[in-house]
Amino acid sequence: MRLAGLFAAGFAVSLAAVAQSAEPLRLTKTIPLPEVSGRLDHLAIDLKGHRLFVAALENNTVEVIDLKASKWVRNVAGFSKPQGVFYAPDIKKLFVASGADGTCKALDGRTLAVTGTENLSLGADLVDYDAHSKQLYVGHGGKDAGNDYGELALIDAISGKKVFGVQTEAHPGAILVSDSPRVFVVIPEKSHVLVLDRKTHTIMQTWTVAGGSRTVSLAVDEVKHRLFVGTRNPPAIIVLDSESGKEVARMVTVNTLDGIYFDRAARRIYASGGEGFVDVERQIDPDHYESIAHVPTGPMARTSLFVPELKRLFVAVPVAPDRAAEILVFEVQP
Secondary structure (H helix, E strand, O other): OHHHHHHHHHHHHHHHHHHHHHOOEEEEEEEEEOOOOOOOOOEEEEOOOOEEEEEEOOOOEEEEEEOOOOEEEEEEEOOOOEEEEEEEOOOOEEEEEEOOOOEEEEEEOOOOOEEEEEEOOOOOOOEEEEOOOOEEEEEEEHHHHOOOOEEEEEEEOOOOOEEEEEEEOOOOOOEEEOOOOEEEEEEOOOOEEEEEEOOOOOEEEEEEOOOOEEEEEEEEEOOOOEEEEEEEEOEEEEEEEOOOOOEEEEEEOOOOEEEEEEEOOOOEEEEEEOOOEEEEEEEEEOOEEEEEEEEEOOOOOOOEEEEOOOOEEEEEEOOEOOEOEEEEEEEEOO
């Protein structure tokens, strides 16, 4: 009887483990984006205002979603291929970087009216924000601007004006302002990761990502000191020691990789790509990982945003012949 009981208990635990690994993300909502054409780029969140912002690159708009009502409410026009978006809740401003005219525009967080424009150079793209210094980091330049170098612009978020520029060897890709005194930046053309000092704005180190080109995305495990670098060729997530830059692991992942995120609470990595899937990897320990799910999204659904406070992953799916553009809302399962 006791053996039977142990077997039943063990079987139940096994079933629970299978269920957990089978569904780490559950699709809870699909939010249509009416009359939005072309590619969708990056997303931003206003937690207190319950709003999601989506850069509709080819539509030249920023789309606004009411997350309480789970519906599209409006768009903001007047951009020229908007790519990078960030909402700064401490100063209640939305920032939009546009690639075709090289501008970074500041918008009033309540009315979404443009309150300032800073002219950078063509290719203005990904952004991140340092709430301590109230500075915005914007990558721009490179081949898009006809240059063999790029720049990481630092913009004072209060005035909206550029206060400093860090020259880079090519156009900067993903930017990650960490909790430490460092900023990580990838240079896709060179397969490099730059490590910047947040106070001096100097490049402290340059790490070469071996065996992978087109470094496009970044995520970090601040506690275990692991930096996750997404590459497109081959499609992989390469795990580096964030102190030394030494590679400790790598995983094959979704094609046309764009967004990667580390979920500290669930110890998972979420990676979205244009192949039409989100790959989910589980962190066994800082140096070992396993694939636990290949979640379907939609064709060319490259960009996404993970919001740990909501335990939600938002995936942007562009328009297709059989459906409108939409945002898929996935809930993290324990």
